[in-house]
Structure formats: C-alpha cells, structure tokens
Amino acid sequence: MGAAAPLSAPRALVLWAALGAAAHIGPAPDPEDWWSYKDNLQGNFVPGPPFWGLVNAAWSLCAVGKRQSPVDVELKRVLYDPFLPPLRLSTGGEKLRGTLYNTGRHVSFLPAARPVVNVSGGPLLYSHRLSELRLLFGARDGAGSEHQINHQGFSAEVQLIHFNQELYGNLSAASRGPNGLAILSLFVNVAGSSNPFLSRLLNRDTITRISYKNDAYFLQDLSLELLFPESFGFITYQGSLSTPPCSETVTWILIDRALNITSLQWMVPPMVAETPH
Numbered sequence: 001m002g003a004a005a006p007l008s009a010p011r012a013l014v015l016w017a018a019l020g021a022a023a024h025i026g027p028a029p030d031p032e033d034w035w036s037y038k039d040n041l042q043g044n045f046v047p048g049p050p051f052w053g054l055v056n057a058a059w060s061l062c063a064v065g066k067r068q069s070p071v072d073v074e075l076k077r078v079l080y081d082p083f084l085p086p087l088r089l090s091t092g093g094e095k096l097r098g099t100l101y102n103t104g105r106h107v108s109f110l111p112a113a114r115p116v117v118n119v120s121g122g123p124l125l126y127s128h129r130l131s132e133l134r135l136l137f138g139a140r141d142g143a144g145s146e147h148q149i150n151h152q153g154f155s156a157e158v159q160l161i162h163f164n165q166e167l168y169g170n171l172s173a174a175s176r177g178p179n180g181l182a183i184l185s186l187f188v189n190v191a192g193s194s195n196p197f198l199s200r201l202l203n204r205d206t207i208t209r210i211s212y213k214n215d216a217y218f219l220q221d222l223s224l225e226l227l228f229p230e231s232f233g234f235i236t237y238q239g240s241l242s243t244p245p246c247s248e249t250v251t252w253i254l255i256d257r258a259l260n261i262t263s264l265q266w267m268v269p270p271m272v273a274e275t276p277h
C-alpha cells in the first residue's frame with residue numbers, strides 16, 4: 001500500500017461496433033461527448049487520447065496534468081504503509097439492483113438510488129457512494145485493463161466509481177472538486193473459473209440485451225460482496241479520471257488480487273474491443 005509512481009499512461013481502448021454502425025450525416029457532435037479511445041471511427045476523426053487535451057479547453061488536464069491516470073504501477077516503487085486502515089465496503093446487507101447500460105464506450109452498471117453502497121476507510125477521509133460500475137475489456141486476453149502492474153495488463157478491469165457524498169451532492173459536482181471521487185479497480189483474468197458477480201452481469205443472455213449503444217437492461221438481486229476476493233490488499237495513489245475531462249480528483253484503489261472469468265470472447269461481437277497501447 002502506498003504511493004505508486006505514474007510511469008506511463010496506457011489507456012484501455014474499448015469500442016463497440018454498434019457505436020459507429022450507422023455513419024451518417026447528423027447533428028454536430030456534442031463537444032462534451034466528442035472523444036474516443038481511437039482517433040478514427042468508421043473513417044471519421046474523433047479525438048483519441050493524445051488529442052483529448054487539445055480539442056476542448058475544459059479538458060486541458062488530459063494533456064498537461066501531472067497526476068494523470070491510468071498508470072503502470074512498478075511494485076518495487078510502491079511503499080507499504082502499515083498505518084492505513086482497512087477498506088470498508090457497505091451495502092447495508094441489501095441486494096443491489098440497477099441498470100446494465102451500453103454507453104457506446106463501456107459496459108456500465110448503474111445502481112438504483114437505493115440501497116446506497118458506501119466505501120470508506122483505507123486512504124479515504126470521507127464516505128463515498130457508488131455511482132457506476134464500469135467494465136473495460138480488450139479484444140485480446142491480457143490487454144483490456146487501463147492500469148498495468150509491472151508493465152503487465154489484464155484481460156479486463158472493473159472500476160467501481162464512487163463520489164464523496166459528504167462534500168458533494170452528485171458525481172458531476174464531485175468530479176470538479178477536490179477529494180471528489182474514489183475509484184476501486186479490480187483486475188480480471190481469463191481463467192478456468194468465473195467470479196459469480198461478473199457471471200450475473202456478463203453472461204451471454206444479459207449482454208445480448210445491450211448489444212447497441214444506449215441499450216439498457218434491468219438487473220436485481222445482485223450481491224456486490226461476491227465481486228470481491230475473500231481477502232485482498234490494495235495499492236492506492238492520487239490520480240485522475242481516465243476519460244475527459246481528466247480531472248485530478250480521484251483516489252484510486254487497485255485491489256491486489258485478480259478475479260477470474262472463463263471467457264470474454266463472446267463479448268467481442270457485436271462489441272468491438274480495441275487493444276490498448
């Protein structure tokens with residue numbers, strides 16, 4: 001546990017075929033939404049990571065920020081902090097429900113307003129409320145995560161995005177202020193067994209219901225506890241949103257034990273995933 005030095009900033013590239021399936025002349029793109037993980041979508045220029053900081057003045061941190069995420073964590077440069085308290089995750093014992101949503105860039109699970117899921121402890125000085133669970137994956141095994149450990153990527157990364165509910169009323173206000181967000185990342189490998197929580201979210205039947213951008217599918221009776229390994233440590237550092245506007249207000253908490261899922265292959269069609277780097 002401790003600070004990990006940002007060494008390089010690979011960005012996981014997750015693109016869905018449906019995103020650009022119908023290239024057509026339409027209204028001018030919303031400048032707040034005019035970004036991608038890849039510069040070229042179906043022949044149209046859409047700014048990829050190297051351009052994010054250049055195309056929108058509000059996103060300048062993407063280019064000039066000094067605490068940009070993701071990072072490649074070099075374990076030999078991580079310091080152990082024996083005084084960090086344990087992380088506290090709380091669902092109030094209730095099952096989760098919410099909407100699985102194809103954002104056009106990610107598979108997201110958006111929890112319903114109740115029950116509130118909180119995280120506190122560890123490096124967090126405030127209680128943070130879960131706002132989104134985001135899945136990033138790549139077309140190749142070992143190349144879907146945003147963060148890397150010792151230059152090694154993982155097949156996927158699950159990001160639990162929380163906002164500081166003691167200082168802010170919602171995610172967008174928190175993402176513009178200090179101590180705004182806490183993101184817990186879990187890394188995923190393709191292996192012989194499947195994490196039960198991810199199996200509920202990402203089985204073929206569920207995923208085929210959100211094949212296209214803006215498709216949504218309601219899920220309930222989810223036990224978030226089942227997402228986490230039985231025991232784990234974590235690596236924490238102060239970083240940024242890994243998407244525009246790249247605000248440097250995120251306490252990242254990277255869980256040090258990877259999860260398994262039997263396959264991500266069936267997620268590729270109809271969703272095209274790009275490999276990072």
Ligand SMILES: *[C@@H]1O[C@H](CO)[C@@H](O)[C@H](O)[C@H]1NC(C)=O
Nearest residue numbers: 090091092116117118127165
């Ligand atoms: C989450 O935190 C809020 C504010 O601190 C608190 O009111 C609520 O009881 C907490 N919920 C759970 C399930 O811990």
Ligand SMILES: *[C@@H]1O[C@H](CO)[C@@H](O)[C@H](O)[C@H]1NC(C)=O
Nearest residue numbers: 167168169170171172173174
């Ligand atoms: C978020 O909070 C801010 C400041 O409290 C408020 O102005 C804004 O309307 C809220 N946004 C949403 C989407 O609720």
Ligand SMILES: *[C@@H]1O[C@H](CO)[C@@H](O)[C@H](O)[C@H]1NC(C)=O
Nearest residue numbers: 191192193229257258259260
């Ligand atoms: C993931 O799979 C690997 C290899 O099959 C195994 O050693 C490991 O214990 C599994 N991890 C979990 C959390 O089940």
